[in-house]
Amino acid sequence: xxxxxxxxxxxxxxxxxxxxxxxxxxxxxxxxxxxxxxxxxxxxxxxxxxxxxxxxxxxxxxxxxxxxxxxxxxxxxxxxxxxxxxxxxxxxxxxxxxxxxxxxxxxxxxxxxxxxxxxxxxxxxxxxxxxxxxxxxxxxxxxxxxxxxxxxxxxxxxxxxxxxxxxxxxxxxxxxxxxxxxxxxxxxxxxxxxxxxxxxxxxxxxxxxxxxxxxxxxxxxxxxxxxxxxxxxxxxxxxxxxxxxxxxxxxxxxxxxxxxxxxxxxxxxxxxxxxxxxxxxxxxxxxxxxxxxxxxxxxxxxxxxxxxxxxxxxxxxxxxxxxxxxxxxxxxxxxxxxxxxxxxxxxxxxxxxxxxxxxxxxxxxxxxx
Amino acid sequence: xxxxxxxxxxxxxxxxxxxxxxxxxxxxxxxxxxxxxxxxxxxxxxxxxxxxxxxxxxxxxxxxxxxxxxxxxxxxxxxxxxxxxxxxxxxxxxxxxxxxxxxxxxxxxxxxxxxxxxxxxxxxxxxxxxxxxxxxxxxxxxxxxxxxxxxxxxxxxxxxxxxxxxxxxxxxxxxxxxxxxxxxxxxxxxxxxxxxxxxxxxxxxxxxxxxxxxxxxxxxxxxxxxxxxxxxxxxxxxxxxxxxxxxxxxxxxxxxxxxxxxxxxxxxxxxxxxxxxxxxxxxxxxxxxxxxxxxxxxxxxxxxxxxxxxxxxxxxxxxxxxxxxxxxxxxxxxxxxxxxxxxxxxxxxxxxxxxxxxxxxxxxxxxxxxxxxxxxxxxxxxxxxxxxxxxxxxxxxxxxxxxxxxxxxxxxxxxxxxxxxxxxxxxxxxxxxxxxxxxxxxxxxxxxxxxxxxxxxxxxxxxxxxxxxxxxxxxxxxxxxxxxxxxxxxxxxxxxxxxxxxxxxxxxxxxxxxxxxxxxxxxxxxxxxxxxxxxxxxxxxxxxxxxxxxxxxxxxxxxxxxxxxxxxxxxxxxxxxxxxxxx
Ligand SMILES: Nc1ncnc2c1ncn2[C@@H]1O[C@H](COP(=O)(O)OP(=O)(O)OP(=O)(O)O)[C@@H](O)[C@H]1O
Ligand SMILES: [Mg+2]
Numbered sequence: 036x037x038x039x040x041x042x043x044x045x046x047x048x049x050x051x052x053x054x055x056x057x058x059x060x061x062x063x064x065x066x067x068x069x070x071x072x073x074x075x076x077x078x079x080x081x082x083x084x085x086x087x088x089x090x091x092x093x094x095x096x097x098x099x100x101x102x103x104x105x106x107x108x109x110x111x112x113x114x115x116x117x118x119x120x121x122x123x124x125x126x127x128x129x130x131x132x133x134x135x136x137x138x139x140x141x142x143x144x145x146x147x148x149x150x151x152x153x154x155x156x157x158x159x160x161x162x163x164x165x166x167x168x169x170x171x172x173x174x175x176x177x178x179x180x181x182x183x184x185x186x187x188x189x190x191x192x193x194x195x196x197x198x199x200x201x202x203x204x205x206x207x208x209x210x211x212x213x214x215x216x217x218x219x220x221x222x223x224x225x226x227x228x229x230x231x232x233x234x235x236x237x238x239x240x241x242x243x244x245x246x247x248x249x250x251x252x253x254x255x256x257x258x259x260x261x262x263x264x265x266x267x268x269x270x271x272x273x274x275x276x277x278x279x280x281x282x283x284x285x286x287x288x289x290x291x292x293x294x295x296x297x298x299x300x301x302x303x304x305x306x307x308x309x310x311x312x313x314x315x316x317x318x319x320x321x322x323x324x325x326x327x328x329x330x331x332x333x334x335x336x337x338x339x340x341x342x343x344x345x346x347x348x349x350x351x352x353x354x355x356x357x358x359x360x361x362x363x364x365x366x367x368x369x370x371x372x373x374x375x376x377x378x379x380x381x382x383x384x385x386x387x388x389x390x391x392x393x394x395x396x397x398x399x400x401x402x403x404x
Numbered sequence: 405x406x407x408x409x410x411x412x413x414x415x416x417x418x419x420x421x422x423x424x425x426x427x428x429x430x431x432x433x434x435x436x437x438x439x440x441x442x443x444x445x446x447x448x449x450x451x452x453x454x455x456x457x458x459x460x461x462x463x464x465x466x467x468x469x470x471x472x473x474x475x476x477x478x479x480x481x482x483x484x485x486x487x488x489x490x491x492x493x494x495x496x497x498x499x500x501x502x503x504x505x506x507x508x509x510x511x512x513x514x515x516x517x518x519x520x521x522x523x524x525x526x527x528x529x530x531x532x533x534x535x536x537x538x539x540x541x542x543x544x545x546x547x548x549x550x551x552x553x554x555x556x557x558x559x560x561x562x563x564x565x566x567x568x569x570x571x572x573x574x575x576x577x578x579x580x581x582x583x584x585x586x587x588x589x590x591x592x593x594x595x596x597x598x599x600x601x602x603x604x605x606x607x608x609x610x611x612x613x614x615x616x617x618x619x620x621x622x623x624x625x626x627x628x629x630x631x632x633x634x635x636x637x638x639x640x641x642x643x644x645x646x647x648x649x650x651x652x653x654x655x656x657x658x659x660x661x662x663x664x665x666x667x668x669x670x671x672x673x674x675x676x677x678x679x680x681x682x683x684x685x686x687x688x689x690x691x692x693x694x695x696x697x698x699x700x701x702x703x704x705x706x707x708x709x710x711x712x713x714x715x716x717x718x719x720x721x722x723x724x725x726x727x728x729x730x731x732x733x734x735x736x737x738x739x740x741x742x743x744x745x746x747x748x749x750x751x752x753x754x755x756x757x758x759x760x761x762x763x764x765x766x767x768x769x770x771x772x773x774x775x776x777x778x779x780x781x782x783x784x785x786x787x788x789x790x791x792x793x794x795x796x797x798x799x800x801x802x803x804x805x806x807x808x809x810x811x812x813x814x815x816x817x818x819x820x821x822x823x824x825x826x827x828x829x830x831x832x833x834x835x836x837x838x839x840x841x842x843x844x845x846x847x848x849x850x851x852x853x854x855x856x857x858x859x860x861x862x863x864x865x866x867x868x869x870x871x872x873x874x875x876x877x878x879x880x881x882x883x884x885x886x887x888x889x890x891x892x893x894x895x896x897x898x899x900x901x902x903x904x905x906x907x908x909x910x911x912x913x914x915x916x917x918x919x920x921x922x923x924x925x926x927x928x929x930x931x932x933x934x935x936x937x938x939x940x941x942x943x944x945x946x947x948x949x950x951x952x953x954x955x956x957x958x959x960x961x962x963x964x965x966x967x968x969x970x971x972x973x974x975x976x977x978x979x980x981x982x983x984x985x986x987x
Contacts, residue, residue: 186899190850209850209900278850314844314893333840334957356846356893382849398847400893401877 036100036125038072040092042136045121046113048079048090051266053106054238057083067103069151070123070132072096077123080154081106086235087154087269088242101148102130112141154269158262159255162227163197165219167250167263171243173204173215174236176366176393181233182208189275192230195252195259205280206233211359211397212283229259230277235270242266283396285384288375290348292321293388296372299326300364302340306330307357309338316400317360319374320352330357351376353383354400360385363395411525414478417486417507421494430512433571434461434560435580437513441555442588443503444510445469446595447490448553451611454598460574461581462560470552473525476532480544482521483536485511503666515539516567517560523553538563582606583657586621587667590660590694593617618645618694622658626651626692631738633695635730639723640699642730647692649963650742652685662696663704668715673697676724680731683831684740684960686967693731699723739796740962741818742969746978795956800948807939809948815976822937822951824964829954830894830932831965838873838924844893845875852888852900853881860908867911870923874931876904895935906934929965 052068060066060083069080077094080087102125113121116136124133130148134141174193182190187209196203202219205212239261243250251262261268306317310330317330326344331337353376364372369387376383385395431437438455445453448471458464474482481487488507491500513519514536524531531549535542561567571577578601585607589597593614599607609620615632622630622645629651635642647658661673673695681691703723705716717723798811798818809820837844856864861884864871871878875892891900910930911923937943943951955961955970963969980986 184899186902187852207850209848209852210846212849280850283849314846316844316893333836354844380847382847396849398849398890401843401845401847401875401890403843403845 037098038094040094048092051090052079052081052088055081055088068106069103071101085271089267102145104145159253159260161253167246174240176215177204177206177213178236179362180206180213192232192273193236194277195229198226213395216392230273285377290351290376292374293345302328303360306338309336315357317357318354321346322350353379359397412489414481414489435584440509441467447502448472452596456600460577465557468554473523518558520556522549633734644695649684652689656690658692660694669713676727680728683965684963741971741973744974817974819972825955825970826936827964834928845890846893847890855885903934
C-alpha cells in the first residue's frame with residue numbers, strides 16, 4: 036500500500052474513528068485503526084464490536100492495500116506532523132507502515148488488516164434520510180435520559196420509531212422520559228423500531244457537530260447504519276421490548292405553568308446548591324403568577340427563589356430531582372416552556388411553548404413523613 | 405491496702421461466718437494460684453510484687469512481695485481453713501475492702517501442692533518458714549529472709565491427677581497466668597509488678613498512673629493506636645484507654661473492665677463497648693480497651709458474691725447507655741483512620757502483635773523493661789491520644805485502580821475506598837432522613853414489575869411498612885408479582901428491581917452479618933450498600949471531591965457500616981523511609 040493524503044484530513048478521519056475504541060479493549064487489534072486504500076480514497080475504521088466507525092479520506096492511491104495501526108500512536112503522530120502532504124507506505128505482505136511528511140519519517144508497527152473484524156460493506160436497507168442538523172438536535176434532546184442500569188439493557192438505548200411521516204426518538208431511565216418527534220420525508224416501509232445504544236448516539240451527536248447535509252439511516256441484519264457525508268456508523272442494536280411510552284405521557288394537567296426556560300433553569304440550578312446532600316430534591320409551588328422554588332438540606336442550608344410565571348389551574352406543590360429538571364431545560368431549545376403538573380405523586384411534563392414536537396416527562400420525588 | 409494501722413492478727417472465723425462466705429473451688433488451675441497469692445500480697449500492702457513461673461505453673465509458682473509479712477507465731481494459722489486476718493464476722497463482709505476474707509486460699513492451695521512460705525514482718529528479728537504439702541505440715545521454723553513474704557508453690561496437683569487432666573496445654577495455661585497478672589497490675593497501678601515466665605521477664609512495671617499502666621498492659625505495638633478516655637457523671641466515673649478500630653482483635657483477648665478498682669467480667673460492659681464500636685469495626689472483631697469504672701457502691705448488686713469476677717449493676721440499662729455514649733463521643737473526637745504500618749513493623753492488629761504470652765514483650769536484655777522506652781527508640785511513641793484529631797483536609801490526587809481515591813492529607817498519603825466511603829455517606833443520610841421522619845421516594849414514570857418467589861412474597865408482607873419508610877412503593881401486580889412505582893430517591897441511579905430484591909434478601913438472611921440490628925437499620929444498610937458507587941466505577945475529579953466533602957461531614961467517616969475502614973493513611977515519614985530519605 037502506498038498513498039498520499041492531506042495531513043488535516045487524515046487527522047480528522049483518525050480522530051473520528053478512534054472514538055469507537057474502548058479504553059478497555061479486549062484484544063490488541065481492537066485498539067487499532069484499519070487503513071484500507073483503494074481507488075481515490077483511504078477508508079479508516081475502528082470498532083469495539085458494538086459500534087464501528089468508518090471515515091473516508093481523500094487520497095492519491097499509488098498502490099492498493101491495507102494495514103491496522105495502533106490508534107493512540109497514529110493519532111499522536113498525525114496530529115504532530117507538519118501541515119501538508121502525508122505519505123503512508125506499507126510494503127506488500129507486511130504490517131509495518133512508514134509515515135512520511137516533509138522531512139519527518141516514522142515507522143510504526145501494526146497488525147495485519149486480515150485480523151480486523153469485518154464491518155458490513157453493504158449500505159443496508161435504507162429506512163429514512165434526514166437532515167444532519169435535525170438528527171443531531173433530536174439525539175441531543177433525548178439521549179441524556181438513557182439509563183446506565185445494565186440490568187435493564189433496553190433502557191440503555193434511545194428508541195427510534197419511524198412511522199408514516201414522523202420519526203421519533205425516545206429515551207427513559209425509568210424516572211424521566213424524553214421524546215422528540217419530527218416530520219421527516221416518508222420512510223420506506225411500515226412502522227420501524229429499534230433501540231440504538233446510548234454510546235452510539237452520543238458519538239453520533241459529536242460527529243454530527245461538524246457535518247452538513249443528509250444522513251441516511253439504514254438497517255442491515257441486526258445492525259443500524261448511519262451514513263453521514265464522509266463517514267459511516269455501524270452499531271449493534273439492543274434487543275428487548277421498549278416500555279410503552281405513550282401511556283406515560285400525561286394527556287391533561289391540573290396546573291399549567293408558563294415560564295421562561297433560562298429563568299427556570301437558573302433558579303433550579305441555584306436551588307440545587309442546598310439540595311445536594313439529600314437526593315437533590317427541589318420543591319416547586321406556583322400560584323398568583325409566582326413560582327416558588329425551594330430546597331433544604333439539614334446541616335447545610337436552604338434556598339428559596341421566586342420566578343414570575345403565568346399560571347393556569349390550582350396549585351400543585353411538587354418536588355423533583357433537580358438534575359432531571361436541569362437536563363431537560365438545558366436541551367429543550369425553547370424560550371419558554373409549559374410545565375404541566377398533574378399532582379404531587381404523578382408525573383409532570385415539560386413542553387416547549389412554540390411547538391408540540393418535544394415532551395419531557397418526569398416523575399416527582401415523593402416527600403412524606 | 406496500706407498498713408497504716410497495726411495489722412490485725414489471723415483468727416479462725418466462727419462457723420456461722422464460714423458457712424456464709426464459702427465460695428466453692430479455689431484452685432482450678434495454675435492461674436488461680438497466682439491470683440490468690442498476688443491478691444494476698446496486695447492485701448498485705450506490697451509495693452513491689454514478683455511472680456515467677458516454671459513449667460507453666462505446675463512445677464513452680466513463686467510470689468514474692470515486700471508487704472506486711474506474718475508474725476512467726478501466726479504462721480501456722482494462715483494454713484488453717486477459715487483463718488483470716490481480714491474479717492472477724494459475717495457482718496464485716498459488707499465493709500470488706502480487701503481481696504481476701506474467707507481464709508481459704510492458702511489451705512486450699514497447700515492441699516494440692518507443696519507450699520513453702522517465708523515471711524518476715526518489718527522489724528522482725530528473723531524470717532519464719534513453713535512448709536505444707538498435700539495439707540500436711542512438713543517443716544516450720546526460723547530462717548533468713550527479707551522483709552515481706554515469699555510463697556513458693558511446687559508440684560501443683562501432684563496428688564490430684566484428675567485435676568491435672570483438666571489442664572490445657574502449657575502455652576495456654578501460661579497465657580492465662582499472664583492475663584491474670586496483667587489484670588491485677590491494672591487494678592494496682594501504684595504497685596510495681598514483675599513477671600518472670602520460664603526464666604524470661606515478660607512484664608515489668610514501675611508504679612505509674614492508671615492510664616500509663618493501661619497502655620503498658622495493652623502493649624507497645626498498640627501504643628500508636630490508643631485513645632484516652634475520661635468521663636464523669638451522676639451514674640459513674642470512667643477512665644480508660646481505647647484501641648482505635650484499626651487494632652480491633654479477632655478475639656476478645658485485649659479487653660479489660662475494672663469496677664471500683666477490681667478487674668471484672670461484665671457482659672454489660674462488653675456489650676456497651678461493642679455497641680460504641682458498632683459500624684466502626686467488622687462484626688467479628690472486638691475492640692481493644694481498658695475501662696475502669698467507679699460507681700457508688702449502692703449501684704452494684706450486692707447479691708453477687710464479692711469474690712466472683714462477675715458484677716451486676718442495679719440499673720444496667722442506664723449504665724450501659726452512659727458508657728456507650730461516652731466511648732462513642734471519644735471515638736468521634738478522634739482521628740480514626742487506619743494507619744499503614746511503618747516499613748518492617750508487624751501490623752498492629754495482626755496475630756503476631758496480639759497473641760498470648762508469646763507476644764514480644766520487651767525482654768530484660770533489650771532494656772530495663774519499659775515498653776515506652778523501646779517504642780521511643782523507634783520513634784513510635786506518641787504521648788496521649790493520637791496527635792491528629794478529626795477528619796483531615798484532603799487534597800485530591802486521583803483514582804487508583806478504579807477503586808480508591810488517592811489524596812494528600814498534609815503530606816500523608818491517604819487512600820479512600822470509594823465504595824466504603826459512599827456506603828457510609830448514604831447510610832447516614834438514610835438514617836437521618838428516617839430520624840427526621842422524612843422519606844424521599846423517586847417516582848418512576850415506567851413502573852418496574854418484579855416477580856417474587858413465594859418466600860419473597862411472604863417476607864414482603866412482613867416488611868412492607870419498613871420498605872415504604874425507605875421510599876419503596878410496591879403495589880400488588882398479579883398473583884406473584886409487585887409493581888414498583890417509586891424507589892428510595894437516594895438510589896435513583898441503580899436498578900430498582902435489583903435494589904428491591906437485595907433489600908428483601910438481606911432482610912431474609914437471618915444469619916447474615918446484619919442480623920441483630922433493627923429492621924430499619926438493616927434496610928438502610930441494604931439500600932446504601934446496593935446504591936453506593938462500586939469498585940470499578942470510574943470517577944471524575946468533581947465526583948471524587950464531592951465524595952470527600954460528604955465524607956468529611958459524616959459523623960463516623962472512618963469506616964463503612966460493615967466496619968471496614970474508609971481510609972488508610974500512610975504517614976509521610978514512612979514514605980520517606982521507603983526512599984531512604986529517613987532511617
Ligand atoms: N503475702 C502475705 N503477706 C502477709 N500476710 C499474708 C500473706 N498471705 C497470706 N497472709 C495472711 O494469711 C491469711 C490467710 O490467707 P488466705 O489467702 O488463706 O486467706 P484470706 O486472704 O484471708 O482470704 P481468702 O481465702 O479469701 O483469700 C491472710 O488473712 C493474711 O493474714
Ligand atoms: Mg487470700
